[in-house]
Amino acid sequence: MGYKEKTCPKCGNKHNKRGEYCGRSCGNAKSHTKATKELLSKKQTEWLTSGDDKAEVAVHNFVSLGANKVLDPIAPMKPVEIGSGRFVQDGDLWEEA
Numbered sequence: 504m505g506y507k508e509k510t511c512p513k514c515g516n517k518h519n520k521r522g523e524y525c526g527r528s529c530g531n532a533k534s535h536t537k538a539t540k541e542l543l544s545k546k547q548t549e550w551l552t553s554g555d556d557k558a559e560v561a562v563h564n565f566v567s568l569g570a571n572k573v574l575d576p577i578a579p580m581k582p583v584e585i586g587s588g589r590f591v592q593d594g595d596l597w598e599e600a
Contacts, residue, residue, distance in 0.1 A: 510517050511525035513532060524530035535543070551558050585591065588599045 505519040506521055508517055508519045509523060511529050512523060513529035514525060516525045518525040520526075522530065524533075551562055585596065590597050590599070
């Protein structure tokens with residue numbers, strides 16, 4: 504049982520399958536418009552700030568993965584004088600005998 508003949512908006516192939524796309528490869532390549540992205544962003548922000556238990560867990564997981572977190576500053580390395588007759592090898596301090 505076929506459907507009425509349609510043209511795929513992505514590749515232009517004619518098909519008589521269910522849906523507007525001819526197959527999975529074209530259907531998965533859909534792109535959201537700017538208005539849709541803004542709407543999704545607004546709804547996601549409202550949900551995350553709603554105080555819902557699941558939303559709090561999502562915020563915690565997002566921050567604990569290192570996302571949206573200020574990184575600790577890394578101090579610049581300074582040369583250290585270890586004295587004469589000493590050397591460092593494999594992270595150990597050695598003295599010459």
